[in-house]
Amino acid sequence: xxxxxxxxxxxxxxxxxxxxxxxxxxxxxxxxxxxxxxxxxxxxxxxxxxxxxxxxxxxxxxxxxxxxxxxxxxxxxxxxxxxxxxxxxxxxxxxxxxxxxxxxxxxxxxxxxxxxxxxxxxxxxxxxxxxxxxxxxxxxxxxxxxxxxxxxxxxxxxxxxxxxxxxxxxxxxxxxxxxxxxxxxxxxxxxxxxxxxxxxxxxxxxxxxxxxxxxxxxxxxxxxxxxxxxxxxxxxxxxxxxxxxxxxxxxxxxxxxxxxxxxxxxxxxxxxxxxxxxxxxxxxxxxxxxxxxxxxxxxxxxxxxxxxxxxxxxxxxxxxxxxxxxxxxxxxxxxxxxxxxxxxxxxxxxxxxxxxxxxxxxxxxxxxxx
Amino acid sequence: xxxxxxxxxxxxxxxxxxxxxxxxxxxxxxxxxxxxxxxxxxxxxxxxxxxxxxxxxxxxxxxxxxxxxxxxxxxxxxxxxxxxxxxxxxxxxxxxxxxxxxxxxxxxxxxxxxxxxxxxxxxxxxxxxxxxxxxxxxxxxxxxxxxxxxxxxxxxxxxxxxxxxxxxxxx
Amino acid sequence: xxxxxxxxxxxxxxxxxxxxxxxxxxxxxxxxxxxxxxxxxxxxxxxxxxxxxxxxxxxxxxxxxxxxxxxxxxxxxxxxxx
Numbered sequence: 001x002x003x004x005x006x007x008x009x010x011x012x013x014x015x016x017x018x019x020x021x022x023x024x025x026x027x028x029x030x031x032x033x034x035x036x037x038x039x040x041x042x043x044x045x046x047x048x049x050x051x052x053x054x055x056x057x058x059x060x061x062x063x064x065x066x067x068x069x070x071x072x073x074x075x076x077x078x079x080x081x082x083x084x085x086x087x088x089x090x091x092x093x094x095x096x097x098x099x100x101x102x103x104x105x106x107x108x109x110x111x112x113x114x115x116x117x118x119x120x121x122x123x124x125x126x127x128x129x130x131x132x133x134x135x136x137x138x139x140x141x142x143x144x145x146x147x148x149x150x151x152x153x154x155x156x157x158x159x160x161x162x163x164x165x166x167x168x169x170x171x172x173x174x175x176x177x178x179x180x181x182x183x184x185x186x187x188x189x190x191x192x193x194x195x196x197x198x199x200x201x202x203x204x205x206x207x208x209x210x211x212x213x214x215x216x217x218x219x220x221x222x223x224x225x226x227x228x229x230x231x232x233x234x235x236x237x238x239x240x241x242x243x244x245x246x247x248x249x250x251x252x253x254x255x256x257x258x259x260x261x262x263x264x265x266x267x268x269x270x271x272x273x274x275x276x277x278x279x280x281x282x283x284x285x286x287x288x289x290x291x292x293x294x295x296x297x298x299x300x301x302x303x304x305x306x307x308x309x310x311x312x313x314x315x316x317x318x319x320x321x322x323x324x325x326x327x328x329x330x331x332x333x334x335x336x337x338x339x340x341x342x343x344x345x346x347x348x349x350x351x352x353x354x355x356x357x358x359x360x361x362x363x364x365x366x367x368x369x370x
Numbered sequence: 371x372x373x374x375x376x377x378x379x380x381x382x383x384x385x386x387x388x389x390x391x392x393x394x395x396x397x398x399x400x401x402x403x404x405x406x407x408x409x410x411x412x413x414x415x416x417x418x419x420x421x422x423x424x425x426x427x428x429x430x431x432x433x434x435x436x437x438x439x440x441x442x443x444x445x446x447x448x449x450x451x452x453x454x455x456x457x458x459x460x461x462x463x464x465x466x467x468x469x470x471x472x473x474x475x476x477x478x479x480x481x482x483x484x485x486x487x488x489x490x491x492x493x494x495x496x497x498x499x500x501x502x503x504x505x506x507x508x509x510x511x512x513x514x515x516x517x518x519x520x521x522x523x524x525x526x527x528x529x530x531x532x533x534x535x536x537x538x539x540x541x
Numbered sequence: 542x543x544x545x546x547x548x549x550x551x552x553x554x555x556x557x558x559x560x561x562x563x564x565x566x567x568x569x570x571x572x573x574x575x576x577x578x579x580x581x582x583x584x585x586x587x588x589x590x591x592x593x594x595x596x597x598x599x600x601x602x603x604x605x606x607x608x609x610x611x612x613x614x615x616x617x618x619x620x621x622x623x
Contacts (some may be wrong), residue, residue: 034584035603041583048454048513050414053550058416058454060513117585129565129578136582144557148474148579184376189410190455192379192485195484197532202379215576218566301413343411343433 004030005313006215007094007107009085009256012040013300014292014307015113016068016077021311022111023075025320030105032096034084038072039065040115041135041250042300044142046170047163050188052299061300068304088112088256092287109287113307116250116293121155122208122273130217132163134247136155141171149243153220155176155208159187159299161247166194168245176239178224179206181229190344209236211244220244244265250297257294259283269352270296278364279357280313280330281306289314295328296356298349302340309333376436380408380493381409385495390437391426391458398528402462406534407531408455436507447473460519463527470527471504476518481506482533490522492531499526501533542612554599555612556582556589565589567601571617592616595622 005020006017011033023029030126035044045061048262052135056064072079087095087356094105097298118133125131134156140146152173154165157180165175178195181207192202203222209231211220224235252274256265263276274296278305281289291310316326341350374382386392391406406417406426415428417436425442426449428434447460450473460473474491482488482503490501505519522530542559549558549619556579559567566576567589582586586604594611597619601612 010582013596036605048416050454050513051411052417058452058513063513118581119581127575129567129576132578132580132582136579139582140560144553146557146561148560153458155411168499184372185379187484188412189379190408190412190457192375193381193407193493194456197378197491197493197495199491199534200524204377216578273431274516339431339433340413342431343413345410346414356415368550 001093001104002105004028004105004107005318006030006047006109006111007032007092007105008042008111009088009094010115010292010294011035011038012079012113012115012292012303013042013064013068013113013137014294014303014310015040015111016072017304017307018066018111018113018289018291018311018314019077019307020071020075021308022315022320023072023077025312025315027318027320029077030107031072031076032080032083032085032094033079033081034119036082038069038079038081042068044071044135044138045300046142046167048203049301052336055301055304055336057301064300073351073370078207085256086145088260088288090260092260092285109289109290109317111289111307111314112254112294112311113290113303113310114253114256114290114294116252116297116304118246119249119251121208121246121248123208125212125217126214128211128217129214129215130242131211131244131246132158134245137243137245138164138167139320141154141167145311145340147171147173147244149217149241150156150174151176151241152243152245153222153239153241154210154247156247156249157187157192157202157204158249159184159191160250161245162187162191162195164245164247165200166191166198169195169200171242175200176241177222178202181225182206183227189339193236194346207231208244211241213242217244219241238345250293252294252297254290257288257290262286262288265356267296267356270298270346276357276360277357278361279334281310281366282287282313284360284364284367286319296353299340302337305333305337305340333352373521378412378494378513383408385409390435393438393440393443397440397443398461398463401464402447402460403440404438404443404445404447404449405459405461406438406449406453407457407459408436408453412455414454416452416454417449420449422446422448424474434529435467436524443450451475451507451509451515456515459531461527465521469521470524470525471519471521472501472527472530473517474532476516476532477509477514481516482518488500488533490520490526491532492529493531495532495534497534498529499523500518501530503533543614544550547612549606552605555591555593555599555604555606557602557609558606559601559612566614569617590619592619592622597621
């Protein structure tokens, strides 16, 4: 049976960062990713990232992806593409499928960095061609250079909705409106400001009621919502659009950990169900870590720091770092994570994460005494 | 309906004037200066390192609002394309008698040509006046963010923040 | 696609080539015969599946084009043709 020291599931920002951190300390690392290219969703991020200048802020997402790949190569990380991890079993063992051939791999440690998936929103007409995820539109426009449509309604004003709207404008589409069910804009105002000065309206307390068309979207009906997010009769408005993009949040992809018996918890601040983890990103299964959006939806910048933290913790577990060295290096990364989670927007996630990791830490410590 | 960045998508006059990155009227009158329209605490600090004169300070934590030292700022404009949020502008109130220039980041193609006339738009996308493109700095050295300098009647200078006519869908 | 040549760029996914050529309906559902197209574009949702070279249920958003590929709008669950 194939044997690796540390297996990383997912070659996105979290997985690659974990792999690099561990490999630099002498851990033999194999990264598995179902896609034919590494980088996760980084290569479709054509905007400049925020964060600290020391950590590649102001650099566009695809350049960060390239940078991570170069680091991974230099550190001797083996990246296995077109390889789906279909199962995670006690051992830990990984069930892999590559080009129709399945095999098993045993690992001393596993970092699960499977990311998140876009949420859907069901309304009459939502299955019509032309209704798609905002991330899907971003993939089509920025990676494949195809416009999904010419007149777009964006549902949701979080950062994904705002950023993808802007990128659709850059690609030559018209964003007819952004609708937001809440009574204020969900994402950063600087992203919204780019849309506003391009003449895109952001309709607060509004949502999509239905869309119509045959065989694809031709019109969408939007309406105002009351404080309980219920449609206000008589406020319906029909918009001529051929595309409706859904930017209504993401959910962590934690099925692999679920099937392995890792404890899950639920917190809407982190996107729904996520694997319980302590401040070292250890899950309830010994030798298995989680990092990035799979551990609770945040951002690419936090995903990279979490990856680093999980990589360091795994290296410590595998005996490549003394507890003293590990403590110091992990503290550094945690400090950077704290900084990324400060401010009005990050504060919510900071509190959620603090609660989760503290409860898990207490719980895991209790188990070790049993 | 409440106004301001979280509601309109762009900062209100009150938010701007009470933010530490917005220069005083006195400073605007005295020569070119950076205008930082960043009013929410988000984790970001490239403006701080972009300024060769250390006239912009974010410090710790990096969610602090950027503080403009308006006496140190020479109005060089290097911070304009460095802001990932495209929220920094450069204002030269007395470019020519009655005319000001506004520099804004611009990430659409094609770039406008120097000397063309365009519609100058405000923060809400509404057309305020006509403007003449007096300079275009292509984005090769600034990570793809171009900077357009537009000459506009001085009375509109504090409101003009972009141009229309460049977007493909408008043609 | 369905017997009509579609131009494509080397290496792009089938879905991208079809959308660029103006095709947005990729399949019809088994029971209600409703049209479906691309929804997630990253191989998760399986809304964009088609019959490719006789193999049904191929995720067109993550399957690269090849010259001469035969792509068919899928009816229902599709059928193997070889």
